[in-house]
Amino acid sequence: MLQAGWGKERIAIEARGYAMHGFGQPHHQAHGIETPLWARALCLQDGAGQIVVFCCLDLGYVTWAMRSALTASLREAIGDSFADERFVLTCTHTHSGPGGCSHDAMYNLVTPGFQPDHLAAVISAAEAAIVIAWQGLAPTDISIGSATFEEKVPVAWNRSLDAWNRNPDVAKFIAGENHRALDRRMQVLRFARDGKTQALLSLFGVHATCVSSHLDKHDGDNKGYAASAAEAVLAAAGAEAPVAIFAQSTAGDVSPHYHGPSDLAIRRHIQGNDEYAYAKTNGEYQSSLALATNTTTPLGGSLDGILTYVDFSNVAADTAWTGGVENARTGDPCHGVAFVAGTPVDGPGVAAPLAAILRQGSRLLRRWRMSRFSGLSANDRAYYQALYEAHGAKDIVFEASLKLALGRPFKSLGAASIVDPLLAELNRQAKAGALNKSAMVPTVLPLQIIRIGTVALVCCPGEFTTTAGRRLLKTIEDSLKGQGYSQVLICTYCNEYMGYVTTREEYQQQAYEGGHTIFGQWTLAAFQTRFAELAREFRQPVAVRKHDQALRPAAVPADELAKRSRQRPN
Template sequence: MHYQVGWAKQKIDIVACGYAMHGYGQPGHRAYGTRNPLFARAIVITSDDGAPLLYCCLDLGYITHAMRQGVVAALRQRLDEAFDESRLVLTCTHTHSGPGGCAHEGLYNLVTPGFVPAHLDAVVEAAAGALNTALERQAATQIHYRHQALPDQLPVAWNRSLRAYNRNPDITPYPADQTHLALDRTMHLVSFHREGRVEAMLSLFGVHATCLGNQLDHYDGDNKGYAALHAESCLRAQGVKEPVAIFAQGTAGDVSPHYHGPGDRKRRRKLRGEAEYAYARQNGQRQSEHAFAMLKEPGEAVTGELDGVLTYVDMSDQAVAQEFANGEMGARTSAPCHGVGFFLGTPIDGPGMPAPLGFAAKRLARAERRKKLKSGAAEQAEHRKLYDSQGPKDIVLNAGRKTVLGYTLDAIPLPDLADPLVAELKRQAKRGALARSPMVPSVLPLQIVRLGNLRLVCAPGEFTTVAGARLVAAVTGALSLGQDDICLINTYCNDYMGYVTTFEEYQEQAYEGGHTVYGQWTLGAFQTCYVALARALKASPDQRHYDTHTLPAMVPDSELALRCSLPPRT
């Protein structure tokens, strides 16, 4: 099998003018400049026949359905019948120092505030532009694959939710001073060669892009962006004219670039301002240097056909196969709900509400649960179904019903001065800007692509270390892969809805569990749906039977207009 491959990158041209950045959910985390440019980096692969495989990674905190819609429209115009949407992968570095306001759903735009069409247009233009340029630059290329663990002593990543991680029965528990081992330290590297020289690369390694905290005021690619810039600089020094290096995400959900262990808070407090930028650069450079060290070893040739399957699934009401529900019958997901743990944030990467407020929120959430479960028979059955799915989560925001602790969004009994985000939420609700719009996406894109003997599970949102490993194991089994075949996971793909923890991790209700919005069986639902999708990929194209018609509902233009181009706070 011969491959024609092209690569390119294009700057995401957004002017920093005071809108809050996406990632930390802090209204004060505003952008007034750009430290390092944000890019869309693309790699396009075409084989002897069939549509091209199109891969684009953006220096952003999230991918949204609105972004994907825009890029799909641009590519259809460019490629016409040669475009196969199931072979388009949009992913991101998950930098927390990138623009917000790029989603049509309500919740993750609140902090911006609202929807910013200019941001979305710039993202779509950069992604489509990079992909189109890559298409034009295709030439004969050899592809190789390598994988190698980062040395244990290399200070790049730590598990930030150890108590939850240690609940899993399929791992070795670690003490608090060994959080650097409680994660998947393997980097996977796909390299692209012409005339015996590496000219582009794609790295998959899971670690949050949160070296830069929420007190800074410039756009920046954080550690993944610095890794890409360092790698491209090294390739240029070797004579490559227009190199592209992508450092994308694996299972980053519970993995931090900051030390977690005894004395972690004191250590983080010392890292401020310019020291944070230096630390992000150092972390990224270490990832890049590890990738180059891997290139010194022989790689495995990637060969074989290109393929892809893509489906949209309503994750708010999915039945879970018994094998992925600890043997339970009738396990289901529910409408999205955010727990107290979500609002408390993470103590090192991104603190949220103060602990006393969290304690009060737990008491109110539990009182609301008791009240709901004592309601009339018909309502009680509905509430019990929700709480059975959400398990031990103390629900603050029922994003499906659009209530906060039982109150409608426009009637939350918290003074506006107490919390600017609550004030913004109430303001938009009173304007009718959220009446028919989802707060978060529930109809989600699930995708598996094939690049020769590689299979890539492209998953939306943030999977923890063990959740991702279990999903890959389930897909690998369903595909019946041979000895030379490899299955990998790429997260933050195609849309963003929050986290996915294991059932056991969910019981801890740390930040990751509080942000696993569809309940304690969320991972089981993903496993169930991805196994079905893997079986479709395994079949010949004319024998594939899976849903290719379901799509997210369109968000009303009238409501988008009410949330759009709101002035940045000053």
Template structure:
């Protein structure tokens, strides 16, 4: 038995025409609110313990360092010694129909446009209130672990990057008619029981929350939000007072809720407007039905200690041990770079620039690379040789922290090509991106221990096979803890783009183009999670790992310069 409480609080953000986060589309703006967006929290502690594990999931596209640090600062004040930030995890459902503008880093706020402080304040307030109420409602509760398997015929998820997936030697090769099998169709579940009655749950299943397209204009929780609402309604009908259910993400990086296979575009185009909301609800219902069914059958009670470790890692400079680099010596990550494939988007879910444009981008990118590497005696040769070795074979378009686009400063690019480039130019010329990074480089990695279960909390969009490798490594590193189960949760605590395997990265599909720190990104994550798992297996007094590193402070005056205080003159409905 544990002491467990739960709560959900609406995130009070009203649609005012700001662009939503996820698709990166200048025109994807919110003028309506279709469903409420919530912060849902479980507070879990051992009997007589003072500091709980806090698991909070937001109906949001991602978590940012600004969101997490804001929550941590307030909870430190309100809970004092009863709060341990290592035992707090913030997750996102990754709905693409939620607010943006909540990051201090510049890039992913461009469409919004800019940083929106009222959005960040609303998130922090909702999370804090949800956490405090969850703590107040703690009672003796049994936690049970269970799994459910989607039937092959349940149309809930498909792999959207099959060529990349099939490059992995540790998968069953699938053809274009089997994209629904090229993913992990298992759902991991925690059920919370009082007097033998299911009162709440946490579901982990990876599928993008992109049932709703970038042609809609309303805030909505998408499939994960509908799954939670349907489950909570069911439990309320069973007599549960104020039930809370979290439907979080697992290995969703290469997994879509839309059919990927023959005639995929024609099939997707038949789902438009109101039909998209019905499609999202049905996908959510599939997830809710499986969760409730699995928890009504066999399950395993969790017993034992609660614990957590969290460490910030600079992913721009990780030296990869040969056991994680396929024997390659001197493998290393690099500064964050976005590739051509990032701008090309994904099939079905979110198409980007047209092929002629991406082909031109590739040509220009290769010219920049050739020029930079032409003279081995040039002052910057070693720097660029290391960068391209790490990022190979990516055709680099955007570089952080040098803040360059195709090898040139951001403010010299022709702004007539794209409204996002125009906004980027505006912010650079205003002095808003002089010392600020476009994206994070220092990100948090975290593992929670709940009895026999280890929950690996990953800040990125991790692909199916990448997640399996991380899970296997953590499991092998945790044998001294007698851990029976290892699960992964994604979109946790910050946003670092994608995590593809080295083999997938070579394909340079969208996911590889958005794997920021180069071809060894997944190896770095696997290596660092191994270290955390080993630390977690030690007594707290014996642990030795980095608990002090944090992202560098971003100049407040630059944040102010790219803050839009509600005037959205550039938005056109």
């Protein structure tokens, strides 16, 4: 029998007017707390003393800054039984949680800047929850099961149906059938002692965007409400200090809001405090299904994990996952017009006329760079040729590696800064010398597989669409055949955040998800290539595995990080 323990700790961040992470809107500032935000943790131990740690945060993202600091502190707190490769750090992806917790610049712009006290509070809460879980290790009955939301349950809708329908391997749906264009299954791990459920882990993909950017309080959104509701039920049934984790599966193209005919009009009828009520109802749907799931398959046996980091700015994708296309590679990170345009129902971005201007400007820049009149050197021309081949249909706005916006250096965006506060902050940081050597977005990304008895848990950074996740799972299932696994599951938003992963077909639509797939149209194929390699190594005994264990993200210059730290005036 495996041993298990669980714990939770409140993330003690005061709401002081800083913008929240998720919608990318400077006006989305936190001035109060609607619901507490928590770090929830599970710890498992097998007969050989190996432990697996799973921690889920009520936040919009997980960053290398969080994970690296926690890894160091947990080695000291727990000792030799703690292992980096068996530590999973993920989040609920609530869009109503604090930001400013990354050492990379892009996703901190809105906060504004890096907020070291936010990061310290997250690390403190996560470590406390994990240590509680570790100290509570005891023999526990662990079982797994799955259940499916009935179609009539209004819990999730595909928000990019046209992109979904481009995939050749999916059922095609029409507007109004968006609720069918997703994975409505929920997987549940249940932890019981003396016949009573004490903790659970749910995996179901749906965005935590019930609460919009028009409200001004920290809130756990649907996943947070689901956890609280489940914990209340378990406590009423006799569980002592229960912990319920509602983590994400493939949520990239899945919204908690109705999508279909008249969706914008319907969304406008949910405003103000009704949004909190809507999030609570959505969470209760998830909680009810998790608690009702028949987890009849026991989990025992050994624990294991494998972790590697890959630089995704230049990965050659295997033809097995490119449809036979040769020389397919990822490229330096770039954000498209669709990224700044946002999603119409969940989180609108810039106005359509401005998006049209940006799109035209991006296309003109591409044509100029590729023309004989550009004056580019042979090396620069070759670079841009490869960049545009990697990014394909994307109308590029931001070139993160070169720190350009529509071809202009960030520090020369003075005029544009007048009309956009995010560009103003970007311009301020560039002029202050805060971005000279710092990365805008992470490019060295973690790939991880965890073994819990006969279950393999694939832990992915960022946001995978439903079909992208399904294809990745099939890739890993094929690579792990014959190794005694009964199920292969996926958890996203794990260990780092860098945006989205779509299928190549979805990418061509250049909906929001495609515009935020920052390494280009071959990103999924690159993940399949590298995860297949990792899974093959995972088949081997630990002592003979040859995966890269040395590569990690580069350290951020302390002086530049300090220059990005900005106090909001009272």
